[in-house]
Amino acid sequence: MSNRRSGRAAVTGIGVIAPNGMRTDAYWKSVREGLTVLDLIGREGCDHLPLRVAGEVRSFDPADLIEDRFLVQTDRFSHFAMAAAALALDDAGLGGEPAEPFSVGVVTAAGSGGGEFGQRELQKLWGKGSKFVGPYQSIAWFYAASTGQISIRSGLKGPCGVVASDEAGGLDCLAHASRAVRRGTDVMVVGAAEAPLAPYSMVCQLGYPELSTVDDPDRAYRPFTEQACGFVPAEGGALLVVEDEARARERGVPVRAVVAGHAATFTGASRWAESREGLARAIRGALDEAGCAPEEIDVVFADAMGVPEADRAEALAIADALGAHGTRVPVTAPKTGIGRAYCAAPVLDTVAAVLAMEHGQVPPTPNVFDTCHDLDLVTSRARPAELRTALVLSRGLMGSNAALVVRRGDDSAR
Amino acid sequence: MITTEVTFDELSALMKQAAGITVDPEELKEAAESPFDTFGLDSLGLLGIVGELENRYGQPLPPDSERCRTPREFLNLVNSTLTAGA
Numbered sequence: 001m002s003n004r005r006s007g008r009a010a011v012t013g014i015g016v017i018a019p020n021g022m023r024t025d026a027y028w029k030s031v032r033e034g035l036t037v038l039d040l041i042g043r044e045g046c047d048h049l050p051l052r053v054a055g056e057v058r059s060f061d062p063a064d065l066i067e068d069r070f071l072v073q074t075d076r077f078s079h080f081a082m083a084a085a086a087l088a089l090d091d092a093g094l095g096g097e098p099a100e101p102f103s104v105g106v107v108t109a110a111g112s113g114g115g116e117f118g119q120r121e122l123q124k125l126w127g128k129g130s131k132f133v134g135p136y137q138s139i140a141w142f143y144a145a146s147t148g149q150i151s152i153r154s155g156l157k158g159p160c161g162v163v164a165s166d167e168a169g170g171l172d173c174l175a176h177a178s179r180a181v182r183r184g185t186d187v188m189v190v191g192a193a194e195a196p197l198a199p200y201s202m203v204c205q206l207g208y209p210e211l212s213t214v215d216d217p218d219r220a221y222r223p224f225t226e227q228a229c230g231f232v233p234a235e236g237g238a239l240l241v242v243e244d245e246a247r248a249r250e251r252g253v254p255v256r257a258v259v260a261g262h263a264a265t266f267t268g269a270s271r272w273a274e275s276r277e278g279l280a281r282a283i284r285g286a287l288d289e290a291g292c293a294p295e296e297i298d299v300v301f302a303d304a305m306g307v308p309e310a311d312r313a314e315a316l317a318i319a320d321a322l323g324a325h326g327t328r329v330p331v332t333a334p335k336t337g338i339g340r341a342y343c344a345a346p347v348l349d350t351v352a353a354v355l356a357m358e359h360g361q362v363p364p365t366p367n368v369f370d371t372c373h374d375l376d377l378v379t380s381r382a383r384p385a386e387l388r389t390a391l392v393l394s395r396g397l398m399g400s401n402a403a404l405v406v407r408r409g410d411d412s413a414r
Numbered sequence: 415m416i417t418t419e420v421t422f423d424e425l426s427a428l429m430k431q432a433a434g435i436t437v438d439p440e441e442l443k444e445a446a447e448s449p450f451d452t453f454g455l456d457s458l459g460l461l462g463i464v465g466e467l468e469n470r471y472g473q474p475l476p477p478d479s480e481r482c483r484t485p486r487e488f489l490n491l492v493n494s495t496l497t498a499g500a
Contacts, residue, residue, distance in 0.1 A: 067434070068430075068434040068435070068436060069433060069434035069435055069454060070434070071434055072431075072433055072434030073434060073458075073459075131465055131468060131469055132465075132469060134432065135458040135459075135461040135462045135465070136433075136458055136459075136462065138458070139458070
């Protein structure tokens with residue numbers, strides 16, 4: 001491969017396994033239409049729990065996309081990740097055996113690991129005894145499992161990593177991959193997928209005061225409104241292929257977007273008022289790195305926690321960091337139609353941002369029809385707009401805040 | 415005296431169950447001297463098979479059993495242990 005490098009990290013492949021769509025085009029169609037797929041949780045063993053509504057990936061049959069050995073040896077969150085990674089590599093024209101395996105790395109973010117697999121083995125431990133626990137338990141429920149299994153399955157031997165920095169880690173891993181590319185790795189497979197809807201995982205979440213326990217799918221997750229009552233969890237995720245922009249152009253593949261800037265801060269678990277300053281600083285840091293003026297931001301994909309104090313902090317942070325432009329720029333939160341898939345939520349938002357720029361449409365915020373904050377929140381239907389630069393925001397329940405600036409690729413495919 | 419031996423059939427089924435590896439019993443028998451990794455079975459997979467056999471036959475297998483490199487070596491060790499222990 002030539003040594004010519006741009007120093008810019010380009011997005012050249014996208015793979016999505018989301019509650020509202022398998023594959024990128026189906027996901028975009030649902031997001032653009034403002035389709036909501038939130039529903040009562042239908043998974044076995046979950047119906048007695050006070051968490052009732054979530055975004056499930058119902059059309060995913062892992063056996064269709066994943067080989068038997070991975071079905072036995074890994075958890076659902078890794079099944080999602082492996083399937084999405086393969087879709088992303090195909091999209092980037094890099095499917096099949098890698099020509100230069102040591103030049104392709106993997107980094108994922110993970111929030112909860114393999115809860116379903118872990119529960120099954122722990123039930124064997126306490127039901128039958130330690131000799132009945134399968135050895136793959138040791139790797140399947142580990143946060144790092146998906147990075148390892150993607151690299152094994154696709155034969156990728158470049159630098160690998162896992163970002164465990166709370167929900168905002170979904171943006172942090174994109175920054176990590178972009179830095180790896182700038183340091184000289186040819187290609188990074190990056191993103192997150194989560195599967196937090198098994199009984200054990202759900203019980204772990206019940207302690208979060210931010211969790212919505214409303215049992216009406218249309219009312220359970222309505223951020224930025226006076227009816228905001230918490231967030232709804234989701235499963236699924238997205239993986240992207242990131243590579244040097246000059247290399248992508250040499251290969252002749254479309255540059256779908258450029259990861260232009262990122263910054264992260266930490267303000268403490270559930271300290272939502274403090275997240276205002278943390279998020280504003282993250283935005284300023286991301287704009288600085290991108291060399292981007294506040295007025296250049298054409299759309300904001302909000303974190304949209306759905307907790308009144310957190311929503312207020314986010315609206316104020318946008319105003320603090322973007323000034324008067326903060327009240328004029330279109331803001332959206334498509335995740336209200338699918339729920340928050342923890343670390344995968346901001347990755348899915350980044351995908352939505354790339355697609356929004358490609359299609360020139362700001363997707364709406366499902367189930368939200370008005371806002372009690374000083375934001376131009378896009379509701380009901382997609383809004384046509386010339387979009388060159390998007391800002392994606394994320395916060396985690398444990399106190400992480402992050403912002404990512406994404407620029408449109410010049411040779412937009414559509 | 416134990417009358418049943420662990421066969422290539424049973425080993426093949428265990429590879430499927432414990433590690434998701436599909437290998438035809440006849441092929442396993444023919445390639446019995448090939449290392450387990452040629453069939454895609456890693457060390458955790460073999461460890462799982464050892465655990466399953468211990469539960470199934472109600473007796474411990476020697477520590478060396480999970481270090482066996484080939485199906486032939488593994489079945490010889492397992493069957494000699496099960497026969498001696500019966």
